Amino acid sequence: MTATKSDIAKAAEVLRAGGLVALPTETVYGLGANAEDPAAVARIFAVKGRPPSHPLIVHLGSADHLDDWVEAVPAAARLLAKHFWPGPLTLVLRRGPRVPMEVTGGLETVAVRVPDHPVARALLTEFGGGAAAPSANRFGSVSPTTADHVRAELGDAVDFVLDGGPCEVGVESTIVDATGEVPAILRPGGVTREDIEAVLGHAVEVHGSSAVRVPGQHPSHYAPRARVVLVGPERVVAEAERARERGHRVGVLLPVSCAAPAGAHAVVPVPDALPVYARGLYGYLRELDEQGCDLIVASLPAEEGLGLAIANRLRRAAGPRSER
Ligand code: TXA
Numbered sequence: 001m002t003a004t005k006s007d008i009a010k011a012a013e014v015l016r017a018g019g020l021v022a023l024p025t026e027t028v029y030g031l032g033a034n035a036e037d038p039a040a041v042a043r044i045f046a047v048k049g050r051p052p053s054h055p056l057i058v059h060l061g062s063a064d065h066l067d068d069w070v071e072a073v074p075a076a077a078r079l080l081a082k083h084f085w086p087g088p089l090t091l092v093l094r095r096g097p098r099v100p101m102e103v104t105g106g107l108e109t110v111a112v113r114v115p116d117h118p119v120a121r122a123l124l125t126e127f128g129g130g131a132a133a134p135s136a137n138r139f140g141s142v143s144p145t146t147a148d149h150v151r152a153e154l155g156d157a158v159d160f161v162l163d164g165g166p167c168e169v170g171v172e173s174t175i176v177d178a179t180g181e182v183p184a185i186l187r188p189g190g191v192t193r194e195d196i197e198a199v200l201g202h203a204v205e206v207h208g209s210s211a212v213r214v215p216g217q218h219p220s221h222y223a224p225r226a227r228v229v230l231v232g233p234e235r236v237v238a239e240a241e242r243a244r245e246r247g248h249r250v251g252v253l254l255p256v257s258c259a260a261p262a263g264a265h266a267v268v269p270v271p272d273a274l275p276v277y278a279r280g281l282y283g284y285l286r287e288l289d290e291q292g293c294d295l296i297v298a299s300l301p302a303e304e305g306l307g308l309a310i311a312n313r314l315r316r317a318a319g320p321r322s323e324r
């Protein structure tokens with residue numbers, strides 16, 4: 001059920017009192033705390049089991065508040081904010097004095113975004129401040145795209161869960177390092193590289209494995225319990241059959257053009273339309289886990305448009321687990 005006005009008032013009260021609120025955004029659900037309350041921010045890290053050096057995104061109710069939180073905003077960053085906020089874009093900018101070090105993991109920059117979800121915006125407007133919020137999942141696992149995912153994974157560790165229905169975009173925001181005159185993409189997401197390039201009028205770099213600058217980007221992140229194996233679309237069926245012969249309970253993310261492999265334990269058909277695929281992706285991975293699969297075979301979409309973000313998450317889900 002979607003959050004009511006009184007739910008939103010209550011959630012704002014919880015934030016003011018130093019509590020944790022799970023909030024819907026258009027990308028994934030976030031685990032929010034008052035960004036200016038270091039003790040509340042510390043609770044986010046404890047609940048997620050996330051190392052304190054991994055910085056959080058500060059969520060604002062309006063782009064008008066940007067200058068209260070950051071300094072020295074380059075023209076390109078203003079342009080991106082103007083075009084894509086509210087929306088699935090996060091800008092990394094120089095930290096203003098209002099941002100505690102607990103939020104930035106000691107960095108001199110801070111990530112900010114204005115989410116495009118009516119419940120998130122109502123909460124942030126009512127609260128008045130900024131909400132530091134990572135995705136509302138345990139460190140390294142798959143991000144939640146429904147309130148039920150949050151309840152199942154974090155349960156009583158969260159003081160209040162605002163239900164805003166299933167997330168529209170389904171993968172996290174695009175993170176852009178906008179500290180310099182030439183922005184660069186640190187994490188592909190809901191706003192495409194092509195959209196960003198069209199607004200800026202030039203090509204932008206996509207930084208691959210900037211594990212030091214973006215600590216949330218360890219190779220194995222966004223991972224289900226089952227191991228994930230990526231192959232070309234023409235190899236999905238053969239790989240699934242091979243894994244079954246080795247005794248695996250195989251889950252398959254199956255391109256609609258392929259016939260289902262014999263003996264797969266569970267099959268999720270993957271839609272051709274990238275926005276639909278992105279919206280469903282984390283739900284599919286959760287579903288295959290729930291069905292008891294221990295290995296998931298999938299193929300990567302072409303890395304264009306939203307396909308870049310989907311492929312990025314699949315690669316990380318398939319990354320070496322020791323580095324999680
Ligand atoms: O769509 C989203 O971005 C969701 C929703 C809840 O807004 N949030 C999200 O937060 O994905 P999280 O914490 O799961 O991922 C935030 C990413 C991490 O990879 C973190 O390292 C990076 O943002 N980040 C935060 N501050 C940064 C900074 N100052 N410089 C570079 N990267 C930063």
Ligand code: MG
Binds near residue numbers: 143
């Ligand atoms: Mg996350």
